[in-house]
Amino acid sequence: MKEKFYIFLGPPGAGKGTQAKYIADKFNYHQISTGDILRYNVDQGTELGKIAHSYISEGKLVPDDIILDLVKDYLGRFRGQANGFIFDGFPRTIDQAEGLNEILQENQNKIDKVIYFNVDEQTIIARNINRRVCPKCKKVYNLLVKPPEHDLLCDICQVELLQREDDKPDVISDRLNVYKAKTEPLIDFYKQTDKFVEINGQLSVEQVAIHLEKEINGI
Ligand code: AP5
Secondary structure, eight states: OOOEEEEEEOSTTSSHHHHHHHHHHHHTOEEEEHHHHHHHHHHHTOHHHHHHHHHHTTTOOOOHHHHHHHHHHHHHHHTTSSSEEEEESOOOSHHHHHHHHHHHHHTTOOOOEEEEEEOOHHHHHHHHHTEEEOTTTOOEEETTTBOOSSTTBOTTTOOBOBOOGGGSHHHHHHHHHHIIIIITHHHHHHHTSSOEEEEETTSOHHHHHHHHHHHHHTO
């Protein structure tokens, strides 16, 4: 069966990662989250991590050439192991989108759908501020809608949950500005194709998942 390629597009904290993980696990897709890969490298202290940290901590985008090399490397390593790929938080610029098209064309592949999570700014800010992450297993919580069972401890690892450094209010507003300037133009870019689908990201996690499942299975 030919592999499928999906892009989850949307503002910071729209719920892309939550849904990408759910869909990837349920339907056997490989999730490529450039944010998670970069944070892993930051934690490990790799050369890439050192470079990435200076951008992430200020809410800026890591340069396109670094991101495209990273994605190409991941695609090469994981091709043929699942039903396809979900790009979560990538591409984030027109240059990344064009670079991705070239990478896919090299293997006669193409994007199947671009799913845009439409969420208003107030909700985005609330979701980011209230996000907490387990430093060990990386499970994502939300103090408002998905709190841990006890205090601020991970339900699985029982270690204290942390706030991402870029979820502090001043960095969130920088990330939002970068999103509007660099990533929002991708909405029009992909609207020109017949691959663009918009979903209401304001709904609950469960309701968003129902809409997404229809999109993924409806092809
Ligand atoms: P990245 O990690 O990709 O951050 P992002 O795009 O800003 O997305 P988030 O991870 O913040 O949010 P999400 O949409 O996945 O939401 P989530 O599901 O967690 O990137 C971080 C940084 O890395 C960037 O700023 C940049 O520096 C760098 N970077 C990454 N990719 C790059 C690229 N391609 N190019 C250049 N630089 C790059 O949900 C958020 C919260 O809301 C959680 O608490 C969750 O529990 C909750 N939630 C989720 N869905 C719902 C719902 N439906 N209702 C209520 N709460 C919900």
